[in-house]
Amino acid sequence: MFDHVVIGVRNYAVSRLFFVQALEPLGVTVVHDGPLGIELCRPDSLSSLCIRREPEESPAHLHLAFTADNRQQVEAFYRAALAAGAMDNGAPGLRAQYHENYYAAFVIGPDGHNIEAVCHEAEA
Incomplete structure (x- = not known):
């Protein structure tokens, strides 16, 4: 159903740490780390979660991509x-x-x- 989900976050450092730590027990790891943010997924999955930096004054961004x-x-x-x-x-x-x-x-x-x-x- 989902190809990828992108969540915009205002406090990138806190959100990055949260998602990396919270999803690690589920087998989720960082597969891409770049200037816009990180992409996380399981090694055997085609779906991913992307955490993107957003300016603090902007509303949080949500992007849903369906396969x-x-x-x-x-x-x-x-x-x-x-x-x-x-x-x-x-x-x-x-x-x-x-x-x-x-x-x-x-x-x-x-x-x-x-x-x-x-x-x-x-x-x-």
Whole structure:
């Protein structure tokens, strides 16, 4: 269901320590550590949790990315979400900055959250 979840945090050091320590007993480890934050997941999982730095004066950010089986599902998600009242935040298309087959669409949901559908497979 989930490909990845991104949580924006205001106190990055405290949140980083919390998530790394709290999720370690569940087999979750840091798989990427960069200037924007960290990505955590289990070695056998395709789903990840990303903790991102947010300016202290900004509202906390939430990004949900749902796994799509194919590019047609990404496109159908995008159309259905817009019809349901979402705002466009990125039409279906390749996002090569992530990897060569990252095909995704983004919308802003009713509460202002960034909602994505993504397919990692090459076009059939």
